[in-house]
Amino acid sequence: MPLRPALLSLALGTAALADPVAPPAPLTDADFPAFPTEEVELGRLLFWDAELSGNRNIACASCHHPRFGTSDGLSLGMGEGGIGLGPDRRANPDNLPEQRIPRNAPALWNVGARGFTVMFADGRIEQDATRPSGFRTPLEDEMVSGFASLLSAQTMFPVLSNDEMAGHYEENEISTLVRQGRITGDHGAWAAIAARISALPAYVDRFRAVYPEIAAGRPIAFTDISNAVAAYMTFDFRSDTAPVDAWMRGEAPLAPDAMAGAELFYGKAGCGTCHSGALFTDMKFHAMGDPQIGPGKAERFESHQHDTGRMRVSNNPDDAYAFRTPSLRNVTLTGPWGHAGAFASLPDYLRQHIAPGSAIAGYTLEAALLPAMKTGKPDLNPADGAGDFAAITAAASRTPAVALSDSELAQILAFLQSLEDPVARAGGRMPIPDSVPSGLPVDR
Amino acid sequence: MPPPPRRHLTLPLALAALAAGQPVGAEVSFADRAAALPVQHSYEGDWNHYVGGGVAVFDCNGDDLPELFAAGGAAPAHLLLNTSKPGGELTFAEGQLPPLDGTTGAYPMDIDGDDLLDLVVLRDGTNALLRGTGDCKFTPPPAEWHFDGGQEWTTAFTATFEPGESWPTLVFGNYVDRTNPDGPFEACDRNFLHRPDGRAFAPRVALEPGFCALSMLISDWQRNGTPDLRISNDRQYYVRAGREQMWHLRPLAEYTEAEGWPTLRLWGMGIASRDITGDGLPEVVLTSMGDQPLQINQGGGVMKNAPYSMGSYATTPYSGDDGRPSTGWHAQFGDVNNDGWDDLFIAKGNVEQMPSNAIHDPNNLLIRQPDGSFAEKGGVTGIGTTERSRGAGLADLNRDGKLDLVVVNRRAPLELWQNTTADAGHWIALDLRTPGANSRAIGAIVELRLPDGRVLTQENTVGGGHVSGQAVPLHFGLGAAQTAELRVIWPDATASDWTPVTADRLYRLSPGQGAALTLTERP
Numbered sequence: 001m002p003l004r005p006a007l008l009s010l011a012l013g014t015a016a017l018a019d020p021v022a023p024p025a026p027l028t029d030a031d032f033p034a035f036p037t038e039e040v041e042l043g044r045l046l047f048w049d050a051e052l053s054g055n056r057n058i059a060c061a062s063c064h065h066p067r068f069g070t071s072d073g074l075s076l077g078m079g080e081g082g083i084g085l086g087p088d089r090r091a092n093p094d095n096l097p098e099q100r101i102p103r104n105a106p107a108l109w110n111v112g113a114r115g116f117t118v119m120f121a122d123g124r125i126e127q128d129a130t131r132p133s134g135f136r137t138p139l140e141d142e143m144v145s146g147f148a149s150l151l152s153a154q155t156m157f158p159v160l161s162n163d164e165m166a167g168h169y170e171e172n173e174i175s176t177l178v179r180q181g182r183i184t185g186d187h188g189a190w191a192a193i194a195a196r197i198s199a200l201p202a203y204v205d206r207f208r209a210v211y212p213e214i215a216a217g218r219p220i221a222f223t224d225i226s227n228a229v230a231a232y233m234t235f236d237f238r239s240d241t242a243p244v245d246a247w248m249r250g251e252a253p254l255a256p257d258a259m260a261g262a263e264l265f266y267g268k269a270g271c272g273t274c275h276s277g278a279l280f281t282d283m284k285f286h287a288m289g290d291p292q293i294g295p296g297k298a299e300r301f302e303s304h305q306h307d308t309g310r311m312r313v314s315n316n317p318d319d320a321y322a323f324r325t326p327s328l329r330n331v332t333l334t335g336p337w338g339h340a341g342a343f344a345s346l347p348d349y350l351r352q353h354i355a356p357g358s359a360i361a362g363y364t365l366e367a368a369l370l371p372a373m374k375t376g377k378p379d380l381n382p383a384d385g386a387g388d389f390a391a392i393t394a395a396a397s398r399t400p401a402v403a404l405s406d407s408e409l410a411q412i413l414a415f416l417q418s419l420e421d422p423v424a425r426a427g428g429r430m431p432i433p434d435s436v437p438s439g440l441p442v443d444r
Numbered sequence: 445m446p447p448p449p450r451r452h453l454t455l456p457l458a459l460a461a462l463a464a465g466q467p468v469g470a471e472v473s474f475a476d477r478a479a480a481l482p483v484q485h486s487y488e489g490d491w492n493h494y495v496g497g498g499v500a501v502f503d504c505n506g507d508d509l510p511e512l513f514a515a516g517g518a519a520p521a522h523l524l525l526n527t528s529k530p531g532g533e534l535t536f537a538e539g540q541l542p543p544l545d546g547t548t549g550a551y552p553m554d555i556d557g558d559d560l561l562d563l564v565v566l567r568d569g570t571n572a573l574l575r576g577t578g579d580c581k582f583t584p585p586p587a588e589w590h591f592d593g594g595q596e597w598t599t600a601f602t603a604t605f606e607p608g609e610s611w612p613t614l615v616f617g618n619y620v621d622r623t624n625p626d627g628p629f630e631a632c633d634r635n636f637l638h639r640p641d642g643r644a645f646a647p648r649v650a651l652e653p654g655f656c657a658l659s660m661l662i663s664d665w666q667r668n669g670t671p672d673l674r675i676s677n678d679r680q681y682y683v684r685a686g687r688e689q690m691w692h693l694r695p696l697a698e699y700t701e702a703e704g705w706p707t708l709r710l711w712g713m714g715i716a717s718r719d720i721t722g723d724g725l726p727e728v729v730l731t732s733m734g735d736q737p738l739q740i741n742q743g744g745g746v747m748k749n750a751p752y753s754m755g756s757y758a759t760t761p762y763s764g765d766d767g768r769p770s771t772g773w774h775a776q777f778g779d780v781n782n783d784g785w786d787d788l789f790i791a792k793g794n795v796e797q798m799p800s801n802a803i804h805d806p807n808n809l810l811i812r813q814p815d816g817s818f819a820e821k822g823g824v825t826g827i828g829t830t831e832r833s834r835g836a837g838l839a840d841l842n843r844d845g846k847l848d849l850v851v852v853n854r855r856a857p858l859e860l861w862q863n864t865t866a867d868a869g870h871w872i873a874l875d876l877r878t879p880g881a882n883s884r885a886i887g888a889i890v891e892l893r894l895p896d897g898r899v900l901t902q903e904n905t906v907g908g909g910h911v912s913g914q915a916v917p918l919h920f921g922l923g924a925a926q927t928a929e930l931r932v933i934w935p936d937a938t939a940s941d942w943t944p945v946t947a948d949r950l951y952r953l954s955p956g957q958g959a960a961l962t963l964t965e966r967p
Contacts, residue, residue, distance in 0.1 A: 138799035140766070160799060169683055170629045179680065180491055180628065181796035187490070188797070299769060299800045301679070301711050301733040308767075315760065315767035 112234025498549025549911020602907025
């Protein structure tokens with residue numbers, strides 16, 4: 001039977017002696033749905049296959065790459081129309097991206113855990129008991145059935161985004177359908193993607209092997225694709241073998257600096273209030289005053305350049321500029337940080353984060369990591385109607401600042417370092433596939 | 445479009461409203477009368493009916509109670525005969541229509557000058573003229589009219605009577621050219637102009653370029669006696685090289701930037717036109733996605749976006765928990781509480797499954813306030829339903845002097861709302877008639893002068909909205925005033941004398957001797 005951490009602290013004579021920190025309950029197998037190996041393997045191929053994108057040039061993995069902590073290493077991604085990975089990503093001169101992705105690519109660690117109930121920085125896909133289906137999705141009551149989990153539902157939407165995966169206008173049959181507003185049904189965008197996959201025998205064989213109904217003759221639906229991808233992400237990006245997990249399980253103490261950081265994290269710095277539990281998120285929304293950079297969450301018919309975060313989903317002005325608390329799992333690997341990736345340095349991010357809005361006044365793009373790209377709107381535009389920095393500052397003023405010394409900040413960073421999982425450093429639990437059934441190149 | 449400046453409203457009429465002491469604040473209310481409809485009507489169909497879904501409001505049997513023609517898309521169109529008792533609850537019976545499929549909208553007007561309303565029915569396919577016979581029956585147009593209904597996917601319409609003509613000029617606006625193999629984007633069809641040839645139509649003339657028109661309105665917007673053709677176009681399909689258009693009718697030419705028509709790109713879906721600033725020049729609301737711009741007519745052919753503080757932009761849903769941008773369709777001004785200030789209705793609804801836009805998108809009822817701004821009352825009046833609304837009509841359907849509301853929804857039932865506002869102000873309704881071909885005085889301008897000196901101006905047009913036309917008496921709210929004076933500038937540009945009228949009546953108006961007006965109160 002493992003020792004409880006408080007006991008360990010006592011035994012080791014650390015600073016925890018005076019005010020022992022009770023760690024959150026650890027993750028266990030019960031926190032993760034289990035999937036057959038064949039389904040995980042099928043999902044892996046799909047996750048790495050650009051066949052799912054309209055122009056067959058971008059896979060899920062292109063912006064959620066294990067080399068970059070399952071993110072893309074950029075402040076704001078370059079989706080459809082980008083070439084290369086991470087900081088080397090650049091615009092394809094033959095298919096120029098129209099704009100940057102408006103938000104930082106989220107990391108995927110533990111997104112398949114049962115406790116991961118809110119997807120995307122604005123929660124536009126989330127468990128919601130007030131809705132008849134039990135879910136909120138962007139299609140509301142038009143949403144199809146057949147997705148096996150919230151993560152599967154989430155997987156159904158990046159393929160529809162022009163800037164992420166679908167492509168633009170009439171470039172391909174999927175982007176055309178999306179722009180027409182045709183998503184579900186036999187003539188919708190999801191059916192068009194499923195038709196592509198169904199045209200590849202290597203996929204069909206695998207779908208038949210995994211899903212008995214398909215073996216019995218049911219056509220492959222997009223929900224089958226998203227279910228397999230969700231199974232893969234759940235398995236491959238499970239991360240619960242970091243030093244912090246050993247601490248939570250009472251198997252090993254944290255290093256002294258990390259333990260001191262834990263005491264701050266759960267103590268006077270107040271981090272643990274929102275970054276709570278073993279997923280290090282409360283799945284709620286908070287206005288933390290990050291500078292807004294990039295095109296903003298604006299459709300092509302909107303002239304503004306802001307991102308009101310949760311408010312754009314909830315329609316509640318109290319949610320203005322609030323974003324879902326991100327999980328801190330492997331946070332040291334997932335930079336740049338902030339909903340728009342405004343900071344490529346984690347210490348810099350933390351300084352702004354403990355004093356919400358404090359970095360706005362002196363912010364410059366030097367702090368970000370943005371590959372060169374011609375954009376219609378300036379990447380930094382603090383004005384009213386653009387980045388709306390004044391409004392962000394006002395929203396963040398409701399969150400009290402915390403005063404920490406540099407050495408305390410370093411201790412918190414040491415604690416965050418303890419959230420880094422060797423499995424994540426190794427790029428997940430499965431290798432990158434050598435090839436995918438479409439034969440398209442794999443972004444390695 | 446650059447964002448309008450955020451500044452406070454400083455329109456002169458704001459002060460005027462306060463000074464006049466109008467009985468503003470009458471709490472608007474509507475009662476749901478959909479149960480009184482004899483059929484379940486909804487606008488249905490695949491992609492070719494994502495747009496459209498209009499309703500025509502017009503009296504086809506001469507009882508001064510307007511009927512409704514509702515387009516059905518892939519579902520049947522319906523004619524709904526108004527069986528309401530004046531002042532009573534709205535009731536309707538089903539009327540007879542010739543078989544018509546693929547209808548997108550309709551506009552009533554008198555084509556052949558027999559003083560009976562005909563119906564221009566827009567279709568995905570051959571457009572139809574239905575000749576009214578006065579008893580809510582319709583016959584095909586005589587062959588000698590030489591009407592070419594085309595084959596296009598028609599989604600907009602407007603009409604006028606040009607000087608010296610005894611036959612109307614019609615303009616049909618078309619959406620995507622579905623025969624273009626490179627479509628559907630950047631594949632907008634041409635629009636067509638049908639001019640008279642005596643008492644028949646000459647071969648139609650293409651208006652090029654077309655940019656996927658969803659609303660058109662011929663209006664004397666500069667009040668210079670020369671109406672122009674405004675076309676609102678949908679950028680979702682023209683994508684790049686398109687714009688909001690204004691055309692000179694004679695000679696036929698598009699306004700250019702060089703003559704001061706700025707390039708404006710919208711996801712244009714509907715036009716509402718009404719002078720709301722009191723200078724006699726009509727403002728316009730252009731429905732779109734996100735912002736629903738209200739442009740204030742500056743005179744001299746210059747339109748300027750109203751400030752956001754005016755409260756008319758209706759950018760996102762005002763209720764519910766969906767904060768994505770709205771999608772606007774039919775827009776129409778009308779004074780729903782008869783306080784003497786025009787209000788604004790906007791139909792809203794997702795195109796179909798556009799994740800960028802609100803799925804539950806409530807219709808707007810924007811009530812004009814004493815300071816000149818608009819306040820949203822769609823929710824409190826109950827009319828703020830969240831279906832995929834398209835066409836609509838604000839019209840007095842039971843002759844109680846209050847504007848009722850009909851709304852066509854895609855994939856959801858037709859809505860019928862009776863205006864039950866308890867303490868509405870006084871009103872007047874004016875049914876304009878002229879002898880000769882233009883029996884309904886299309887192009888006339890009515891000026892109504894209130895006792896406080898304020899002048900309300902309405903132009904009698906055919907067109908605008910979202911594929912939804914009305915041929916009903918012009919309705920004016922008078923506030924506390926029980927009398928007013930009015931004059932008419934007839935389509936031939938002659939102005940009548942100012943003539944006193946008494947409130948709360950429906951008058952039929954026609955030119956009298958000299959500059960006199962002939963007023964006949966309807967029983």
